[in-house]
Amino acid sequence: MSEEQATMQAGELAPPAELRTGFIHDVVGALGEPVLHVYREVRNILGLMLLTFFYTVFRRIGWSAVFEQAFNVGNRSLFFITVVLGFLGMILIFQSGFQAQKIVGDLQMLGALYVQMLFREFAPTITALMLATRVGTGIAAEIASMVVTEQVDALRMNNADPVQYLVVPRFIATLVMTVALSCVSLVVAFTSGMMLGWGAFGINPATFYNTALLEWGDLIIFLLKSTAYGIAVPIIAAEAGLSAFGGSEGVGWATTKSVVNASLAVTFLDFLLSGFGYVVLFS
Amino acid sequence: MSRLLAAIGARALSASTELGGMVIMLLHIFRGIFTWQMDVMETWRNLYKVGVKSFPIVVVTALLVGAIMVIQTGALVAQYDAYGLLGWGAGFATLREVGPIMIGLMFSGRVGANNTAELGTMKVTEQVDALRALAIDPMTYLLVPRFVSIVLMMFLLTIVGDLTALLGGALTAQLLLGVEPLLFFWSIDEYLLTEDLFNGLYKAFTFGFAIAVVSCHFGITTSGGAVGVGRAVNASVVASAVSIFVLDYLLTYLLG
Numbered sequence: 001m002s003e004e005q006a007t008m009q010a011g012e013l014a015p016p017a018e019l020r021t022g023f024i025h026d027v028v029g030a031l032g033e034p035v036l037h038v039y040r041e042v043r044n045i046l047g048l049m050l051l052t053f054f055y056t057v058f059r060r061i062g063w064s065a066v067f068e069q070a071f072n073v074g075n076r077s078l079f080f081i082t083v084v085l086g087f088l089g090m091i092l093i094f095q096s097g098f099q100a101q102k103i104v105g106d107l108q109m110l111g112a113l114y115v116q117m118l119f120r121e122f123a124p125t126i127t128a129l130m131l132a133t134r135v136g137t138g139i140a141a142e143i144a145s146m147v148v149t150e151q152v153d154a155l156r157m158n159n160a161d162p163v164q165y166l167v168v169p170r171f172i173a174t175l176v177m178t179v180a181l182s183c184v185s186l187v188v189a190f191t192s193g194m195m196l197g198w199g200a201f202g203i204n205p206a207t208f209y210n211t212a213l214l215e216w217g218d219l220i221i222f223l224l225k226s227t228a229y230g231i232a233v234p235i236i237a238a239e240a241g242l243s244a245f246g247g248s249e250g251v252g253w254a255t256t257k258s259v260v261n262a263s264l265a266v267t268f269l270d271f272l273l274s275g276f277g278y279v280v281l282f283s
Numbered sequence: 284m285s286r287l288l289a290a291i292g293a294r295a296l297s298a299s300t301e302l303g304g305m306v307i308m309l310l311h312i313f314r315g316i317f318t319w320q321m322d323v324m325e326t327w328r329n330l331y332k333v334g335v336k337s338f339p340i341v342v343v344t345a346l347l348v349g350a351i352m353v354i355q356t357g358a359l360v361a362q363y364d365a366y367g368l369l370g371w372g373a374g375f376a377t378l379r380e381v382g383p384i385m386i387g388l389m390f391s392g393r394v395g396a397n398n399t400a401e402l403g404t405m406k407v408t409e410q411v412d413a414l415r416a417l418a419i420d421p422m423t424y425l426l427v428p429r430f431v432s433i434v435l436m437m438f439l440l441t442i443v444g445d446l447t448a449l450l451g452g453a454l455t456a457q458l459l460l461g462v463e464p465l466l467f468f469w470s471i472d473e474y475l476l477t478e479d480l481f482n483g484l485y486k487a488f489t490f491g492f493a494i495a496v497v498s499c500h501f502g503i504t505t506s507g508g509a510v511g512v513g514r515a516v517n518a519s520v521v522a523s524a525v526s527i528f529v530l531d532y533l534l535t536y537l538l539g
Contacts, residue, residue, distance in 0.1 A: 034339070080521060087528040091535050095380055098539070121355050129388055133520040141513025148509050248407050248509040252400020255516040259392035260340065271347045274354045278459065
């Protein structure tokens with residue numbers, strides 16, 4: 001940790017004059033620095049992930065803490081998720097309905113394509129991005145403020161492992177709630193899209209509700225994506241929180257790091273799993 | 284029942300307080316801009332910090348977004364064997380909706396959260412009061428430069444992001460679907476209008492505006508030490524995300 005702290009603080013300052021060794025050195029340094037940074041981040045995150053898995057499987061789980069966190073993550077995010085996904089559903093149908101009217105001139109298949117797109121892409125991914133902003137920053141801020149006020153050190157002093165007591169309950173709660181909220185957001189986005197299709201384009205809800213194009217592969221990709229995001233978001237957020245140092249500045253820095261890393265991870269996993277789905281499931 | 288009403292009322296009151304605070308802050312910022320009361324050196328530094336430092340993350344996000352949209356459109360296009368429409372489908376979705384939204388969310392995470400954290404730290408460690416004691420107006424020294432650089436850079440980075448997303452899309456189309464880049468770009472050139480591009484850029488401008496106002500407001504009203512900073516950042520990113528989606532709906536409705 002102290003080595004990392006030193007490199008981070010050194011990164012903010014210009015190197016002293018005797019270390020400046022010309023153009024090539026600068027170019028290699030500029031290329032290598034982000035690579036090393038990403039490598040270190042990924043290593044820390046994967047390490048915490050393995051540790052969390054180990055504690056989840058082999059150690060006692062504090063179930064009351066899990067339920068408390070599940071309430072925090074799930075019920076408290078319900079309103080936020082409903083608002084965002086409701087608007088997203090209306091936006092998507094508005095755009096695609098306009099285009100379909102202009103180019104194809106037929107809105108019969110809009111609902112069927114829309115529900116497939118929700119399963120494959122938008123319901124799990126946008127839900128996970130929203131949870132990365134709301135829940136991820138919450139976890140990071142909470143753990144980071146415990147770290148900088150030395151509460152985590154107090155836990156260690158009482159022979160309580162911070163990963164077991166802080167990370168595992170948040171991890172289980174977020175994993176379960178990401179899948180559950182993805183299902184909720186699927187229903188919300190579909191309903192709001194259906195309402196807009198009815199109001200703006202006069203598509204009968206009975207025509208709009210068309211699951212003819214859905215396959216088992218869509219459900220598999222939906223579950224795969226939401227599970228992967230549910231694992232990634234809490235662990236990345238907890239890693240950002242645990243690596244905080246300094247006072248209130250450290251908390252702010254950890255929270256920023258958490259939302260950036262978690263959103264990037266969601267986008268990257270989305271890319272990987274979409275590619276996997278296209279190559280393996282839908283070809 | 285009365286508890287429910289009290290909860291609803293408390294929420295409404297706190298929401299109006301936040302909203303009113305933002306509007307008043309916005310008026311002050313506009314007055315600062317139009318009477319040219321901003322610290323030019325500080326604006327320059329912020330433009331670098333906001334724009335150049337978030338360049339890599341925007342490029343990476345945009346590449347992935349372009350690739351994902353091609354994969355998702357590809358499944359449809361392959362069904363009807365209409366490979367000439369791939370560039371149109373992926374490009375339309377990216378330029379109009381998904382590009383600005385994803386870049387906006389990333390930008391809100393990288394820049395908005397950072398801005399709130401910085402302002403919040405300055406507030407809780409009484410550095411803002413110290414500025415006032417030195418007769419430096421926090422409005423012209425802290426808020427106006429940040430506001431200007433966030434709005435400007437969000438707009439400019441979306442232009443970069445749109446281009447990168449199309450390149451990422453072309454690359455994925457070639458590698459995964461075997462569609463020639465020439466056909467991909469022909470399809471974009473043939474079917475997409477400049478209106479589609481500008482539609483997304485108007486949105487990016489509005490999102491930048493929302494992110495700037497929200498992050499500055501939550502940062503400068505932080506209270507309560509380290510815990511308060513964490514809470515302020517959380518509230519700031521949540522409010523930015525909601526305003527991005529709500530504004531997107533309104534703009535989609537208005538611009539058509």
